[in-house]
Structures are given as C-alpha cells and as structure tokens.
Amino acid sequence: MAVLEVLLAALAVTGAATNLYVSSYAGSVTTLSLTKGNSGYDLTNTSSSQGCGSSPSWLELDKATGILYCIDEGLSTPNGSINTLKTSTNGVLTPVEHHDTITGPVSGIFYNSGKESAIALAHYSGSAISAWHTTAEGKVSYIENITFSMNRPGPVAARQEAPHEHEAILDPTGRYLLFPDLGADLVRVYSFDASTSSLVEREPLKADPGSGPRHAVFWSPDKSYARNSTLYFFLIHELSNTITSYRVRYEEAGGLAFEKVQTINTFGGKTVPTGAAAAEIIKTPDNGFIISSNRNDTSFLIDNPDPKNSTKIASDSLSVWQPAANGTLSFIQLAPAGGSYPRQFSINKVGDLVSVGLQMGSAVVVWNRDLKTGKLGDLAARIGVPGQITCVVWDE
Numbered sequence: 001m002a003v004l005e006v007l008l009a010a011l012a013v014t015g016a017a018t019n020l021y022v023s024s025y026a027g028s029v030t031t032l033s034l035t036k037g038n039s040g041y042d043l044t045n046t047s048s049s050q051g052c053g054s055s056p057s058w059l060e061l062d063k064a065t066g067i068l069y070c071i072d073e074g075l076s077t078p079n080g081s082i083n084t085l086k087t088s089t090n091g092v093l094t095p096v097e098h099h100d101t102i103t104g105p106v107s108g109i110f111y112n113s114g115k116e117s118a119i120a121l122a123h124y125s126g127s128a129i130s131a132w133h134t135t136a137e138g139k140v141s142y143i144e145n146i147t148f149s150m151n152r153p154g155p156v157a158a159r160q161e162a163p164h165e166h167e168a169i170l171d172p173t174g175r176y177l178l179f180p181d182l183g184a185d186l187v188r189v190y191s192f193d194a195s196t197s198s199l200v201e202r203e204p205l206k207a208d209p210g211s212g213p214r215h216a217v218f219w220s221p222d223k224s225y226a227r228n229s230t231l232y233f234f235l236i237h238e239l240s241n242t243i244t245s246y247r248v249r250y251e252e253a254g255g256l257a258f259e260k261v262q263t264i265n266t267f268g269g270k271t272v273p274t275g276a277a278a279a280e281i282i283k284t285p286d287n288g289f290i291i292s293s294n295r296n297d298t299s300f301l302i303d304n305p306d307p308k309n310s311t312k313i314a315s316d317s318l319s320v321w322q323p324a325a326n327g328t329l330s331f332i333q334l335a336p337a338g339g340s341y342p343r344q345f346s347i348n349k350v351g352d353l354v355s356v357g358l359q360m361g362s363a364v365v366v367w368n369r370d371l372k373t374g375k376l377g378d379l380a381a382r383i384g385v386p387g388q389i390t391c392v393v394w395d396e
C-alpha cells in the first residue's frame with residue numbers, strides 16, 4: 001500500500017510537470033521542468049543541448065510535430081543557422097537538422113501550414129528575411145532569401161545604419177507575413193504563393209522616423225479573429241520606447257492598410273528612464289490584455305535571488321495594458337521583470353504564469369498572474385541559466 005502511494009504521488013508529480021525551453025547565447029538550449037508542489041512552484045534544469053550553433057537567439061515550437069525550431073544568430077561565425085530538435089516528455093532534445101543561413105536571424109514564424117509548411121526568418125544584422133520549407137520530421141529546405149539596403153542612415157544613425165529585420169509575424173488570417181525593420185523604420189509586409197510558399201512583396205507600413213520598430217502583435221476585440229473582424233496591430237519601438245496602435249484593413253486588391261489610432265510610451269505616459277529599450281509585446285490567451293517589456297530601465301529594486309544576501313538587486317520591468325474596442329491601450333501596471341534585460345517572455349496556456357528570459361540576469365523567472373485583473377503578482381519560481389538568455393517557450 002505504501003509503495004502504491006509513493007508510486008501514485010510520483011505519477012501525480014510527473015503529470016503536473018511542464019517543460020519550458022530556454023535559448024542562451026552560451027550556445028545551449030536548456031529544458032526546464034516546472035512543477036507545482038505543496039510549497040509552490042519549482043523550476044529545475046532537466047537537460048541541455050548544444051544543437052543550435054553558437055548563439056541561439058529564438059525558439060519556435062511546432063506543437064503538432066514536437067519539433068523545436070531554434071535559430072542561431074551566428075554572432076561569432078560567418079553565418080547564422082536554423083536548427084531543429086526533436087522534443088520528448090523527459091525533456092531530452094535530439095538534434096535533427098542544421099542549415100547555415102544569412103547572418104543574424106533573431107526570430108521566426110511558421111506559415112502556410114499543410115503540404116507546403118514553411119518558416120520565415122527575420123535577419124537583424126543580415127538585413128534580410130529568408131524562407132524555408134519544413135517537414136513533420138523536422139527537415140528544413142531552402143526557399144529564398146530577400147535582402148534589403150538603405151541609401152542613407154536613419155535618424156538614429158548608430159542603430160539605423162542599415163535595415164534590421166527584427167521579428168517575423170503572421171497575421172490572424174494566416175495570409176500575410178510582417179517584419180518590423182528597426183533600421184529602416186518600416187514594417188515589411190509579404191503575402192505568399194500558397195503552392196510554393198515563396199514570398200510576394202506588399203506595401204510596407206511606414207513607422208515614425210527614428211522609432212525603431214522591433215516587435216508587434218495583432219489584436220481584435222472579436223475573439224473569433226474572423227476575416228471581417230475589427231483588427232488592430234500594436235507595434236513596439238525599441239528606440240522611441242513607444243507602442244503605436246494601428247487599425248488594420250485587408251485591401252481588396254491584396255495587401256494591408258494601416259490607420260494610426262494611438263501612440264503611447266511604454267511606461268504608460270510616465271517619463272521614460274534614460275537608457276530604456278522596449279523589447280517584447282504579446283497578448284494574453286484570454287485576449288483581454290497586452291504585456292510588453294522594458295530593458296535597462298531599472299525601475300525596481302527587488303529581493304536578491306540569493307536568500308542569504310540582503311542586498312537588493314535592480315530589476316527592469318513589464319508593462320501590462322488593457323486594449324479597448326476602439327484600439328487604444330490603457331496602462332494597467334508596471335511590474336518588476338525579475339532582473340536585467342527581459343528581452344523576451346511568454347505566457348502559459350491558462351494565462352496565470354508568465355515566464356521571462358532575463359538576458360543580462362542569466363536567469364528565467366516565472367511570475368504569477370491574476371486572470372481577472374490581468375496584473376502580475378508574486379514570483380512563482382526562478383532558476384539561473386548560464387549565458388545571456390534570449391528566449392523561453394512553454395511546451396504544453
């Protein structure tokens with residue numbers, strides 16, 4: 001009987017474990033296991049893989065096939081690379097494929113799922129986008145590269161000396177790919193040929209000069225996200241630390257039309273701290289809130305992760321927003337990110353936990369989140385992970 005109880009308890013713990021994958025510029029992709037016990041959540045390191053080149057910068061999980069796509073920025077090699085790893089419930093990641101790419105990929109998104117399934121990459125330092133076929137087994141094959149150039153630097157010359165594609169985004173109808181370009185103050189827009197997955201250039205969105213568009217998220221007050229739903233695009237700018245909301249319309253002749261609704265700074269109107277650099281923006285699973293991240297703002301002093309050390313540490317922040325049906329964002333909360341440089345963060349399926357990859361803090365933290373108010377609450381768990389953390393994604 002006692003043995004059976006121990007077995008059942010072990011099964012219950014196993015059943016409650018969730019894997020998270022973490023990429024680090026140390027050259028590793030680490031699997032963390034999040035468990036909930038009587039005394040709260042616990043994060044442990046269960047496995048680590050070197051199968052993503054020297055500078056893993058972004059992760060994209062294909063849940064249907066269990067294949068993790070890991071993008072390597074190639075900071076110390078002539079090329080970047082796209083890599084695939086087969087996931088498993090025990091957390092072990094088995095490398096499947098590696099392909100060199102144009103240098104500097106920092107984000108990727110799946111599109112045209114089905115016979116011609118593909119992934120599009122945004123290359124920051126390579127001033128390019130590239131497209132690749134994918135298979136259920138994690139095989140990857142080249143479709144095309146598209147490179148960009150500029151005649152003269154943008155207003156923030158030190159950062160806008162060339163085009164810098166920073167994220168790859170798919171629209172809610174799955175027909176358009178968007179790439180915020182931090183260097184050129186554009187969001188490049190593409191449709192694609194569904195029979196080949198090759199890209200077709202469309203009219204770009206022109207962002208404010210010197211704003212440095214980095215990431216974005218689509219949002220509709222209509223949870224169905226039908227083709228005729230009212231649609232907005234929240235674009236976050238790293239250089240101006242602002243979020244601009246656009247009303248989006250699908251043009252009959254193809255392409256997207258954008259109408260500016262609102263621009264607000266990422267601190268909800270409060271003075272932007274010197275050195276701040278906005279980074280990520282996502283919507284919550286219930287569609288009710290938007291969360292963005294601020295790096296290098298050191299808005300908070302929080303408890304030292306070492307409980308024996310009474311010296312507080314500086315923390316950057318996350319901003320919580322409530323979108324209204326007219327496309328404006330209301331500022332709800334500035335919350336501690338848990339340390340330095342929340343470059344990317346992600347939210348679990350239920351929406352009550354937010355995991356943050358702290359690039360300079362070399363750690364992953366998980367925050368509790370109130371589903372009703374949308375506010376971030378107490379720290380749920382924290383674990384140190386070597387190197388600069390670039391991305392953390394949930395497998396659930």
Ligand SMILES: *[C@@H]1O[C@H](CO)[C@@H](O)[C@H](O)[C@H]1NC(C)=O
Pocket residue numbers: 078079100101102103
């Ligand atoms: C690797 O980088 C070199 C130098 O920039 C470039 O010429 C080459 O096309 C890249 N290879 C791939 C596979 O993109």
Ligand SMILES: *[C@@H]1O[C@H](CO)[C@@H](O)[C@H](O)[C@H]1NC(C)=O
Pocket residue numbers: 100101102142144145147
């Ligand atoms: C584009 O990608 C292909 C395949 O990866 C590569 O061979 C080629 O060199 C790339 N072109 C440029 C301009 O980098």
Ligand SMILES: *[C@@H]1O[C@H](CO)[C@@H](O)[C@H](O)[C@H]1NC(C)=O
Pocket residue numbers: 226227228229
């Ligand atoms: C939107 O499209 C759906 C079908 O896709 C239709 O049922 C609905 O009436 C349309 N709504 C509007 C406002 O056009």
Ligand SMILES: *[C@@H]1O[C@H](CO)[C@@H](O)[C@H](O)[C@H]1NC(C)=O
Pocket residue numbers: 274275276277296
């Ligand atoms: C962070 O902000 C400070 C000013 O508070 C600035 O001196 C520093 O260069 C910034 N660091 C980075 C990496 O941007």
Ligand SMILES: *[C@@H]1O[C@H](CO)[C@@H](O)[C@H](O)[C@H]1NC(C)=O
Pocket residue numbers: 304309310311312313
């Ligand atoms: C305590 O934490 C501070 C801030 O992180 C650090 O500078 C200091 O070295 C730590 N002290 C000890 C004894 O670990």
Ligand SMILES: *[C@@H]1O[C@H](CO)[C@@H](O)[C@H](O)[C@H]1NC(C)=O
Pocket residue numbers: 324325326327328
């Ligand atoms: C948009 O909606 C919000 C919330 O209902 C409201 O406070 C705001 O005044 C509206 N703004 C405009 C421009 O209509």
Ligand SMILES: *[C@@H]1O[C@H](CO)[C@@H](O)[C@H](O)[C@H]1NC(C)=O
Pocket residue numbers: 028030045046047048384385386
């Ligand atoms: C995770 O644990 C493995 C083996 O115990 C170790 O080799 C690796 O460095 C650890 N990785 C991280 C990110 O802590």
